[in-house]
Amino acid sequence: MRGAKVCLAMLDVQEMEKMQKFLQAYGFQVVDMSSDGSSAIRRIRTLRPDLIIADYNLHGINGEEIARIAEEDHIAPAIIIRPNEQLTLWSSSERGWDYAYLYRPLSKSALIQTIQLVFMNYKKVEDLRGQIDKLKGDLESRRLVEKAKGILMDKHGISEQEAYRRMQKNSMDRGLSMKELARAVITASEMDGI
Numbered sequence: 001m002r003g004a005k006v007c008l009a010m011l012d013v014q015e016m017e018k019m020q021k022f023l024q025a026y027g028f029q030v031v032d033m034s035s036d037g038s039s040a041i042r043r044i045r046t047l048r049p050d051l052i053i054a055d056y057n058l059h060g061i062n063g064e065e066i067a068r069i070a071e072e073d074h075i076a077p078a079i080i081i082r083p084n085e086q087l088t089l090w091s092s093s094e095r096g097w098d099y100a101y102l103y104r105p106l107s108k109s110a111l112i113q114t115i116q117l118v119f120m121n122y123k124k125v126e127d128l129r130g131q132i133d134k135l136k137g138d139l140e141s142r143r144l145v146e147k148a149k150g151i152l153m154d155k156h157g158i159s160e161q162e163a164y165r166r167m168q169k170n171s172m173d174r175g176l177s178m179k180e181l182a183r184a185v186i187t188a189s190e191m192d193g194i
Helices: 013-025 037-047 063-072 108-156 160-174 178-192
Strands: 005-009 029-034 051-055 078-082 090-092 098-103
Touching: 005 013, 005 037, 013 029, 013 108, 029 037, 037 051, 037 063, 051 063, 051 108, 063 078, 063 098, 078 108, 098 108, 108 160, 108 178, 160 178
Parallel strands: 005 029, 005 051, 051 078, 078 098
Antiparallel strands: 090 098
16 A cells, blocks of 8 residues: 555646645555546546545536446546545445545544555455456357367267367367367368368
8 A cells, every 4th residue: 555656636726736745645645636537537537546535516527427438447446535425334236336434524544544444455356356357358268179070070970078188188289278279170170171
């Protein structure tokens, strides 16, 4: 967490400067400060910070929209600062975007606790995304291998075990993954049909 790059987007420049000093004293790097949403989102896309803290009521693009874009583009987690109206800590929209809200008046301890929670939550979400991507890759590999085994079984009149054993041997002999070999078998089969 210390050393993390932070982009601030707040209407009140004095409040933003105070937050910058506090965050820097706590070990964060404030890499950008913007007072309107449109310039903030451009800078966020360029700088790719570790955390975004944005006012809800920014001009142009509001803080919630900035958080949604940052989430959608997998840039960084966001904390949205709102007036003290509806007291909820997290917002989870029907589209699946999650961000933390921090309400005015701001306190230093609440800000640090919220940052810690946001980082923990974001890390968990990114870990889950990685696991999902791996599972999708594994599923795709399995699907390709099954299709290639079927092609070999039909072409050579062999059992499923024999087709798999031949694929394993060819995979090792050629230094290819089973997925790459399966793709080659499928492509060769499709070329034979031309």
